[in-house]
Amino acid sequence: MGSMLQWRLCSLAVVLVSCFLAQEAVAQRPRYMDPRQPVEVRVNDLLSRMTLDEKIGQMTQIERGVASPSVIEKYKIGSILSGGGSEPSYRATPSQWMSMTNSFQWGAMQTRLKIPIIYGTDAVHGNNNVYGATIFPHNIGLGCTRDPNLVRRIGSATALEVRATGITYTFAPCIAVCRDPRWGRCYESYSEDPEVVRSMTTIIDGLQGQCPAGWRGPYLESNRKVLACAKHFVGDGGTWQGKDMGNAIMNYDTLVKTHMRAYPDAIAKGVSTIMVSYSSWNKQKMHANKFLLTDVLKGRLGFRGIVISDWQGIDRISDPWGANYINSVRQGINAGIDIVMVPFDYVKFINIVKGHVATGAIPIGRINDAVSRILRVKFQARLFEYPYADNSLRTYLGSLQHGALAREAVRKSLVLLKNGGGAKKKLLPLNKYASKILVVGAHANDIGLQCGGWTISWQGGRGATTKGTTILGGIRQVIGRNSEVVYQPNPSAGYAKGKGFEYAIVVVGEQPYAEVNGDNLNNLNMPAPYPALIKDTCSNVACVVVMISGRPLVVEPYLGYMNAFVAAWLPGSEGRGVAEVLFGNYEFSGRLSRTWFRRVDQLPMNVGDRYYNPLFPFGYGMKMGLKRA
Structure with missing residues (x-):
């Protein structure tokens, strides 16, 4: 009996010590690693622990083709993307995509602070980078449906198909207002009418989930949803003669009422990121426009998410591209860009930013603002708790249900x-x-x-x-x-x-x-x-x-x-x-x-113009007159 009692007492002691040690471990765990803490507490705690190298790494987005776990670990890279057509192998399967994204995430988990990456892709009409995914109609057709609920459901389906490949972020939706069909991106625009475009921001509810009333800031409902990106801020659909990356010649009032019309709605829906336009406004490159990116977007509109550049967008501040790149980096980051889509020569970019911070040309406060926004999105997306792909979502890619939804969208468009x-x-x-x-x-x-x-x-x-x-x-x-x-x-x-x-x-x-x-x-x-x-x-x-x-x-x-x-x-x-x-x-x-x-x-000719003589006017559409029993 004595030996049995001793055994039980020893077992109880072991349990008590284990509980104590577990509590101590929780108490000693950094606050940013505690999901019970408010997001802003976690952001501030993590930011206070970061070196300059770790901060700049978070601001750097590189292309999949130059990424590896060792690169991510060495340079503390914060995000990766697939450029158009960039895939792990020819006609890669969902499992191959997940294997790749997990390997990159593993590299991030080897860093000192274990900050997860976000992986972005241009899923602009379905997860269109991936063979076998459901390809929905492009936005110009969806605008013809006048059906915001349909667009929301397409967003939900796209989110699942993106997650089916282990990806957490899509560079969509495009909420440009195309005012000239000569523009090569016109099909990415829902309409020439800013009100139609505004009504289609329901796709954000589908991609990210519908945020609670009164929510302020970036939002992600669950790990079955993806981070969205409203683009391209601002005026890309209003350039002279519809030239891509061209010059939007207009006053501020027209810019706001026509081309900025959908952005307040996108922000109210908790859109996580906003991409900057390649275009210029009255000859000033948008990637260098501090008034619009900082004073208007982050200030007047109250956007608290990430402002991301377009592909080599900072390079294009200079004319010709790449001329005086060092100065372009300074201009772009000081204008308010938080993540720079580099996408290849990341070592050069990182060194340039470090040099600017050392001289004071880029204030450390600007770096801290950018990194705070990035961390806010990552915490809100629960990436610290769920950094790896969910294998169970693979079956959603190209599913029969999503095919039926796509047919509905085709019929209505x-x-x-x-x-x-x-x-x-x-x-x-x-x-x-x-x-x-x-x-x-x-x-x-x-x-x-x-x-x-x-x-x-x-x-x-x-x-x-x-x-x-x-x-x-x-x-x-x-x-x-x-x-x-x-x-x-x-x-x-x-x-x-x-x-x-x-x-x-x-x-x-x-x-x-x-x-x-x-x-x-x-x-x-x-x-x-x-x-x-x-x-x-x-x-x-x-x-x-x-x-x-x-x-x-x-x-x-x-x-x-x-x-x-x-x-x-x-x-x-x-x-x-x-x-x-x-x-x-x-x-x-x-x-x-x-x-x-x-x-x-x-051209350009749009509804409401003084001289309006179309072949078919905006809003036109006939019916066959089917008789139903």
Whole structure:
């Protein structure tokens, strides 16, 4: 009995000592590591422990291709990104993506203070950098839906597909107000109307989660959501002649009422980061504009999150790029940029910043403000508690549920611009039981063309760039089993004549592009062979023309040949959504999110202009008049 009692007393002593030691360990743990502490307490505690090298590392964002666990550990790097098309391997799987992001995070966990990285990607219409992800319509099409709830649900789906690869941050949404379709990024804008753009900031609720009423600051609901980025601050959609990275010539009142209109809403929704525009305002580069970045954005608008540069945005303060880079770094950081997307020569950047701090050219207070904002976002995102990828989320990438959501978005984004009239008879809805149907145009059977830029690669591409259903594939899924479909990408003249086709579906459009490569300052014509294809096909058989494009194109000379005309924009990976509406499974509901001009010499032309003479006005959209039982 004595020995048993001694054993029990010893066991109790061990438990008591263990509890005491555990309490001591908790008591000795830095306050910033305690999730029970308020975020601001954690920020201040961690900031007080950091060296200058650790602070500058947090302000440095590098590209995945030059990153490694050892680089992250040595230089205390705070964030990493995938540039357009940058992936761990060709057609990498979610597991391969997670393995890569976890390895980078492991490098961060080896540093003295164990500050986790944030990993950013351009998930601008779904997790579009990743093969097999659901590709949603680009923003120009979503603006035509006038459906903020749909856009919110797309944000939620995108968040899950981004998390399915271990990534925590997306450079979206673009809340630019495109006032000139010659701009190569016009399809990234929801509308020419700032109120439509403002209404679409609900995507932030989907990406990050809906923040509580009265919330002030960056917000992230859970580790099933991702950090969002409103971009590009500010005026990028209002440059002269729509030149990418160009000059927005306007007074402050116009800048605020038109191009800044959606930013207060984004900030109120707790958007975590705001990206600076490449463009200038009245010849001053936005990346060096302290008045707008610090006085207005951080001051008047009360933004408490991270201001991040665009890709090599600081380099472009100088003209030509890279000239006097040392001075550009000083200007950009002092203007209010918190994270610099370097993205390659990080050693040079870090040394330059250290030199500026040593001389007082960059005040330490500016460094502390930047790092406080970065830490605030990281604490709010619970990255200190959950730094690694969640394996259970892999199955969300390209899921059936997200595919159904994408088809819904496609259907609601389509705009019917003509259906009969004059000598042409009404053609839509198409007869799905027609014995013989002609489908014409390369855009009808090409996933890459219908997804556009920012799909797998930066510029996008032709062919089977990712998984999905082409418009032709969707047609074959929707029509009657006894109907014959004949597909001709580029038929010879007169091909449609006398072959018994009941009608033709002619699918035309632009080639993929992104950013400056899409600038089109001289003409916005359809590329060959499409003008001739429309004239020839529609002269020999009743036809509907479906246009795949990132903006309106010159179409007035060809409109008379068509029985029906549909704007499908850049619908993404779910081409069946186009067929479902053409054949009357669903009614058209989209309305133009931007003015459809007659001639390029009318541009810029926007709703509300004094001289407004469009081919189709802003908000226009017909219905087929379906009769439902």
